[in-house]
Amino acid sequence: MSRDYEQYPDDDNGNVLWQMHEDGDDLTEAHEIEYSIAFTSEEKADQCAIYLLKEEQKISLFEDEDTNEWVITIYVYMEPEYADIVDLEEWFSKIAVQFEGEYDGWGCMAYIYDDEDFDPEEELNSQ
Template sequence: MQFPDDDNGQMLQAMQDAGMDLSQALVVDFFLVFAEQRDAESALEDLTAAAEHEVELNFNEDIDKWEITASVKMVPGYDAIVAKETALNDFAMQFDGMTDGWGVMQHQDGDEFAGDDEHECDEHCHY
């Protein structure tokens, strides 16, 4: 599958090249950043009330901003990613924030190695 030559397309291409099945729903984390804690907390409250996302608020020391991670289980198609990112950016702007990209965890539900990083295979391993 080919993707547009932009940041989203390049990310999806990298995921596909890494062997991820992009036809299956994955948990996609969208990042919203805010300079002020009160703005981030207000946005978090509205996102939590909408119940469409799993959300988490942290202070990101690397960028010196408050960051909301909004996790959405979705099939990561290009158009769906762009639409969700645009909608979240419009939302964040209401609170003087903006989106700052998206990503997925390497291991997702159903991965055979998820949660077992200490496993060591031997000659009889079925992993």
């Protein structure tokens, strides 16, 4: 199958989505996508976390022991569509700047099933 550059533009986000598609991930299904913002200041990370909670975002906050940065992860349950990802990246980038942090990208778990008849609920219930 040839790549549809309108659906999967030739940039980092388009490349990741295209690779997910090529790997067999069903991009019409909602995924929990994780967006990250990094801070050098715990105080600024706390302020941003409170702001995001008031915006009704699901988040986690932790200190990365390797970098001594404070990292907020924002969990958004959505279909991984290019335009929506770009819009959220822009919003989270603005928020990061507002609180003196740095937007650090997104990622998600791939949902790939080799067997078309595989039912994860049935699998969980059978164990």
